[in-house]
Amino acid sequence: MEFLLAQIINGLILGGIYALLVTGFNLLLLEGGVFQYAYPHLLVLSMYVSWLVLRITGNNLFLGIVAAIISGIIFGIATEPIFRTLSKRGAAIASFIVALGIAIVITDILSRVINRGIQIAFPEALKGEKALLQFGYAIISAGQLLTIVGSFVAVGGIFFFLFKTKTGRAMRAMAQTPEVARLMGLPVNAMSIYSYALAGILGGISSVFLIMSLGSASSGLGNSLALKVLAVAIFAGLGNLGGGLVSALLLGMAESFVMGYLRGDWANAVAFGMIMIIVMVKPRGRFGMKA
């Protein structure tokens, strides 16, 4: 029972982080038809920036967290001009290839330059490992609780912004019919930049939660996360924001249970097996695609 509870807690943490990531990913997909494979790589880059700031400032946690979020926004906005060209051209596959190129460059640079390519470790204080609640062997630490609550609050905030504010509605209008939105006088370029900034904020927040839950990062983390995010997005149906949340939780739970109960490294195979089955049985995702 305690083991089961521990797996549920881990599943919620993973699911929360995946939910943040897949929301950011879907936002970019909806806004410009961009298949941002490198989105999780930018997040990992933010983790590295945070690590550098922590080292420079003598482990100032506040500055480390701020650096992760701000760098997430900057990296997000920096990629906008590259993808805007492709978005205007309607080159969806090309956007995936370009994102792949960005991902290769980031991974290669991280694996050679920062910390000589060795895995980076964050200060213990950032992980918040102090137990808040304990059920036998199952422990909920402060970091874990913050990750779970923070992920859902952040995603809730983004949904509130998209569905209840004027700018959010304008962004959704842009995603649904860009031509009509343009005719209605919506500032197309500004909306595009907002989307990238918003995705960047989500990326920055995710990087903080990843730092808290993993406590370390390596250059290969981007690829691993990218495939999970894509798995969730495809499982839900590309661009489906609501479906993405449910799928993120499902995948997080499934991965956590497989890691807990199966021998070897079958967790990834299960996640990817789920994509294969969904794509083969329901090519447009479990919850259908949205434009």
Next chain:
Amino acid sequence: MSISLYYFLIFTGIFILLGWAIYIVYRNGQLNNVPIAAMAVGAYIFAYLTRELQVPFILALMAAMGGGAVFSFIPALGLGRAPAFSMTIATIAMIFITQTVLRNLDFLGGVYGFYNIPRVDHLLLVTYIIVFIVGFFIFRLERSRIGRAMEVVFIDPNVARTLKINTYWLSVWLQVFAGIVGAIAGVLFANLVRILVPRHFSLGMLLNIYCFMFVGGYTTMWGVVIFTPILWGFPLLLPEAVAEWKDTIYGMLLIVTMLLRPEGVITKKMLWDLSLTIKRFFLRKNRLLK
């Protein structure tokens, strides 16, 4: 022949085969990455048959091709209808699933790998005979009715359906063909390296192939042929300190090419113009001689 040149030439042949395997499905408007996973399947089938059961090269090659065909046919039945993005990611997922399964199969060496694979004689010659046969098949295929159907599907799948082209089965058979070519590449790879480790068949290899295909040009089969030796070879000529950054160079090349020359360096139109220029040159020469 120096050993490095020998390896370079065979690797080039293997990468050309893999590039063609991805290219042929892409000409149908879908980005299918199964060839890398099929390569692993083909390589391991070949390795197991030749080392454990002493099966001759040609039989083991055919078994590997059969394995590649079955391996790509089953998902192709589902992926034939999948949107382009979903297929791209689902087939990347297949690479990871294959890797995970291979890592956990102890009789194939698991994470430690499968060693001492017998090597066929005259591997270089065998490689280029196979490259020539596969290339000739693709060349003829592109000029057949199927090739024209692929062209229509690539430009507009809806028009293709209106013209009564069965886009689903076209996609399925092209994926199977790609899987077979991937398995052949795997057999040649197993012969060359003689040690198979699951991590050989990774996203890294796929990224190399993408670079060769998209930088070379995806509108013609010659883009891969011309740019694979160039892109695979130039890091070997660079100083070691620069060559280490091969992946970054490939990534930058991919980004720049997709932004500035989306169809790649070698395009169909370029080849068409070149063939016209050559024809005109010879016509003029003949007229002068008369």
